[in-house]
Amino acid sequence: xxxxxxxxxxxxxxxxxxxxxxxxxxxxxxxxxxxxxxxxxxxxxxxxxxxxxxxxxxxxxxxxxxxxxxxxxxxxxxxxxxxxxxxxxxxxxxxxxxxxxxxxxxxxxxxxxxxxxxxxxxxxxxxxxxxxxxxxxxxxxxxxxxxxxxxxxxxxxxxxxxx
Ligand code: HEC
Ligand code: HEC
Numbered sequence: 001x002x003x004x005x006x007x008x009x010x011x012x013x014x015x016x017x018x019x020x021x022x023x024x025x026x027x028x029x030x031x032x033x034x035x036x037x038x039x040x041x042x043x044x045x046x047x048x049x050x051x052x053x054x055x056x057x058x059x060x061x062x063x064x065x066x067x068x069x070x071x072x073x074x075x076x077x078x079x080x081x082x083x084x085x086x087x088x089x090x091x092x093x094x095x096x097x098x099x100x101x102x103x104x105x106x107x108x109x110x111x112x113x114x115x116x117x118x119x120x121x122x123x124x125x126x127x128x129x130x131x132x133x134x135x136x137x138x139x140x141x142x143x144x145x146x147x148x149x150x151x152x153x154x155x156x157x158x159x160x161x162x163x
Pocket of ligand 2: 091095115116118119120122123126146147148149150151152156157158
């Protein structure tokens with residue numbers, strides 16, 4: 001019996017220590033903590049803009065995006081409505097930004113904001129990783145893929161460390 005106690009008491013102590021959360025160190029001053037993932041406060045405003053664009057192109061929602069809009073280099077093969085919804089649910093949400101992060105919202109085809117072209121380049125990078133790397137990597141399912149969310153997780157700047 002005594003032998004058993006000698007064994008179990010330390011074991012219990014170890015388990016207890018394991019479950020007690022370590023005290024969280026104070027965050028370094030001056031370093032703003034990144035917004036928690038999925039706390040996307042800009043969503044309502046984006047939905048309003050999506051509705052606005054869809055109202056502007058009423059009757060042409062199902063036509064190809066490049067025949068409805070002015071400056072399409074990427075989304076040649078999807079409908080105008082799908083493209084606009086992808087802008088919201090795909091890109092903006094993945095980055096946690098409003099439409100105005102990439103756009104002059106008074107002139108959607110404008111190219112003045114650098115993030116607009118950056119987004120195209122990011123899409124090309126993502127495609128390249130998927131087609132040339134992941135999908136040809138031995139031992140992985142050929143459908144393996146990443147998208148904007150995989151890296152961005154609701155943030156403009158992908159994390160380099162876990163907080
Ligand atoms: C991360 C950057 C980014 C965000 C955020 C973004 N867009 Fe875009 N948007 C683009 C890019 C890039 C294009 C051009 C796509 C192409 O070349 O095929 C585009 C094109 C468009 C166009 C077509 C303009 C034209 O006439 O050529 C509309 C309309 C549009 N976006 C609406 C929106 C709306 C509405 C939102 C917010 C819900 C939004 N975008 C958020 C990058 C963005
Ligand atoms: C493999 C990881 C990865 C993927 C996938 C990815 N990005 Fe990025 N993205 C980055 C990195 C890294 C940066 C530079 C971050 C920084 O400046 O801190 C960045 C920066 C950006 C920026 C500039 C942000 C700013 O304001 O400085 C935009 C816009 C952007 N990405 C859009 C996209 C979009 C849209 C997609 C999906 C089509 C995408 N990204 C997919 C890693 C990725």
